[in-house]
Amino acid sequence: MSARAAAVVRGRAGRRPGWFPALLVLALTVTLTFLTLPVVAIFVHRSPGELIGKLGDPATQDALRLSLETTTIAVALIALVGTPAAYLLATRAFRGRALVVTLLELPLVLPPAVAGIGLLAALGPEGLLGGVLRDTGIQLVLQTAGVVVALIFVAAPFHLRAAQSAFGAVDPRWREASRTLGAGEARTFARVVVPAAAPGLMAGLALAWGRALGEFGATLMFAGSFRGVTQTAPLAIYADFASDFDGALALSAVLVAVAGALLLSTKLLARDALARV
Amino acid sequence: MLSLACETRVGAVALAVELEVPAGGCLALAGPSGAGKTSVLRIVAGLLRPERGRVACAGETWLDTAAGVDAAPERRRCGYVFQDYALFGHLSAWRNVAYGLRGVPRARRRADALALLERFGVERLADARPATLSGGERQRVALARALAARPRALLLDEPLAALDVRSAASAARELGALLRDLDVPAILVTHDFAQAALLGDRVAVLDAGRIVQQGGAAELAAAPASAFVADLTGAVVLRGRAQAGPDGLTRVALDGGGEVVALAPARGAVAVSVHPWEIALEPAGTPPTGSARNRLDVEVVSVTEIGNRVRVGLAAPQPLAAELTGASAAQLGLAPGVRAVASWKAAATRVMPR
Numbered sequence: 141m142s143a144r145a146a147a148v149v150r151g152r153a154g155r156r157p158g159w160f161p162a163l164l165v166l167a168l169t170v171t172l173t174f175l176t177l178p179v180v181a182i183f184v185h186r187s188p189g190e191l192i193g194k195l196g197d198p199a200t201q202d203a204l205r206l207s208l209e210t211t212t213i214a215v216a217l218i219a220l221v222g223t224p225a226a227y228l229l230a231t232r233a234f235r236g237r238a239l240v241v242t243l244l245e246l247p248l249v250l251p252p253a254v255a256g257i258g259l260l261a262a263l264g265p266e267g268l269l270g271g272v273l274r275d276t277g278i279q280l281v282l283q284t285a286g287v288v289v290a291l292i293f294v295a296a297p298f299h300l301r302a303a304q305s306a307f308g309a310v311d312p313r314w315r316e317a318s319r320t321l322g323a324g325e326a327r328t329f330a331r332v333v334v335p336a337a338a339p340g341l342m343a344g345l346a347l348a349w350g351r352a353l354g355e356f357g358a359t360l361m362f363a364g365s366f367r368g369v370t371q372t373a374p375l376a377i378y379a380d381f382a383s384d385f386d387g388a389l390a391l392s393a394v395l396v397a398v399a400g401a402l403l404l405s406t407k408l409l410a411r412d413a414l415a416r417v
Numbered sequence: 418m419l420s421l422a423c424e425t426r427v428g429a430v431a432l433a434v435e436l437e438v439p440a441g442g443c444l445a446l447a448g449p450s451g452a453g454k455t456s457v458l459r460i461v462a463g464l465l466r467p468e469r470g471r472v473a474c475a476g477e478t479w480l481d482t483a484a485g486v487d488a489a490p491e492r493r494r495c496g497y498v499f500q501d502y503a504l505f506g507h508l509s510a511w512r513n514v515a516y517g518l519r520g521v522p523r524a525r526r527r528a529d530a531l532a533l534l535e536r537f538g539v540e541r542l543a544d545a546r547p548a549t550l551s552g553g554e555r556q557r558v559a560l561a562r563a564l565a566a567r568p569r570a571l572l573l574d575e576p577l578a579a580l581d582v583r584s585a586a587s588a589a590r591e592l593g594a595l596l597r598d599l600d601v602p603a604i605l606v607t608h609d610f611a612q613a614a615l616l617g618d619r620v621a622v623l624d625a626g627r628i629v630q631q632g633g634a635a636e637l638a639a640a641p642a643s644a645f646v647a648d649l650t651g652a653v654v655l656r657g658r659a660q661a662g663p664d665g666l667t668r669v670a671l672d673g674g675g676e677v678v679a680l681a682p683a684r685g686a687v688a689v690s691v692h693p694w695e696i697a698l699e700p701a702g703t704p705p706t707g708s709a710r711n712r713l714d715v716e717v718v719s720v721t722e723i724g725n726r727v728r729v730g731l732a733a734p735q736p737l738a739a740e741l742t743g744a745s746a747a748q749l750g751l752a753p754g755v756r757a758v759a760s761w762k763a764a765a766t767r768v769m770p771r
Contacts, residue, residue, distance in 0.1 A: 314506075316499075316503070317499060317505070320494070320497040320568075321491075321494075324489070
C-alpha cells in the first residue's frame, strides 16, 4: 500500500464518531424505553394464562361488550354523517369555510373534563336542549345512548380530518370525467370519489375507533360509570384497579391489542393509498 | 350542429368566443397555452359556467344564461378526453370504459367494454390499472371510455400532448380515422398547428380569449390574418416598416437592417411572413440571376434534419428559417457560421399590419 493510500484509509477509519450522533442515539433509547415500558409491563406482570382467565370474569365481559357496542354505533354514525360533511368541506369553497373547519377540530384539543361539562350543559337535564330531549322522551345522561354521544363528540373530528384530506387527494378531473360520462353528483360520489378515497376514509374511521375505545373523561362525567349500562372498558379499568388489579390488567391488555391492531391498519391503509396514486 | 357563443372572464383571460361545428365535423382550436382553449371545452361540457352565453347541440339548448337554462354535465353527455386522460385510478381499464356504458345490462358490460377497447387495439390491457399503462395506452382507454357513453359531442383536450413523438404519430393517424367516422361534432384543442391541420377540418386560432382567424388549415397558412397566426402556422415572421415603392410594390425596411418587397399594399409598422419552404439559399456573393426579388444576406445559425428535409435557422439579423432537401444543404456546405443569401419571390411575401 502506498503511503498516500494508507494516509487516506487511516483518515477515514481514524475519524472518531462524534458526540452528537451518540447523543441522538441515547435520546432515542430513552424515549423508546419510556414509551414502551408500561405497555410491555401490562403483558409481563402476569402470565398470559392468568390474563385470559381474568377475561372470563362477568364484570370484565360486560365492560368489553359495552365498549364494542358503543364504539361500533358511534363509528357507524360518524361514518354516515361525517363522511358527506367532510366531502362538502373538501370540495367546495365558501365564505367561512376555514372557521367551520376550525370549529370542527375544537373537540380534538378540548380537555376531556371540559367535553363532559359541555355535553352536560348542552344535553343534560338542565342543559340547553334538555327540555327538548325530555319532551321527546330521549334519555342520555346515565344511559348507554349517552356513552355513544360522548364517544361521537370526541372521536368524530379524527375522521373528519382524515376524510377531508382523503377527498382532497382525489383528482378533481375524475369527478368531472364521471359527470361527462352521464353520472350525477350523488352517483359520482358513491361510485368514484368514495372508492378512490377509501383507504384514507378507512384510516380515518380506524383512528376515530381507537379514540372512542379509549374515551374516559367525557363518558364518566356525562354518562357515569354503571356496570353493564355505561361502564366501558376504560371506566371498568379505573373502577377495578384498586380492588382487582389483575382484572384491570387483563382489560388493559385487550385494549392495547385492539389499539395496536387499529394503528397497524391505518399505517397499511396509508401505504395502500400512496400506492394507488 | 354544435354552436357556442360566450363571454366570460376566466382568471386573467377575457374569453369572448363564437363558434359552430357541424355534425361529423372537427374544429381544431389552436393557440398558445393560456389562450382559453380548455375553458371553451369546459363551457361546452358544462364544467364551467360562463357569465353570459349560449350553447346548443343538435337542436337542444344546453346553456342560455339569459333564459336561465344550464343543463348539468351528465345531461349534456359530451365525450370529454382530458389532457391527462383522467382515468379512474381505482378501476381497471375495462371498468373505466364500462363506467360510461349507462343503460347496458350488467351482464353485457364487460363484453361491450372489451369491444370498445378492441377498436383501439388495447383489449389485452382490459384488466390493467391505469397507473401501469403507458401514455399511448391511457389515451386509447380514455377515447374508448369517452365513446362508451355515446356522446353527443366529442371534446379532445391536447389528446396527443402527453405522448412521445413516436406514439403521437400513430395515435394521430388513429385519431384522424376516428374523427372521420364520427357523426357528432368534435372540438379538438391543441397548441400545435401541425396537429390542428392534420386532425381538424377547420382550424380556429385562439389568442388571449378571442378567435383571431378561422378557416381551413391551408387557408390560414397561406393567408394569415395577423403575425400571430403566421407565427403559429410555422411561417417566418419579420418585422419592419412598409411604404409604397415607385414601381407599385410595397417596400418593407426590416428592423435591424435589410429590405424586402411585397405585392400587397401596406404602410407603417408591419409584419412580413414567408413560409420556410419558399426560401431558397445560395452561396454568399452570388450575383442575382433568378426572378426572386427578395434577397437577404444571412448567416447560418443551425441546421436541423426534419424527416427527409433540413430546416436551416438563419440570422438576417432578424431570425428566419429555410427548408430544403438534405442533398441541397450538403451541396451548399451549410453549417453554423456559414454566410449565404436567402431569396424568395415578392409574391410569396405576405404583409400584415401589426
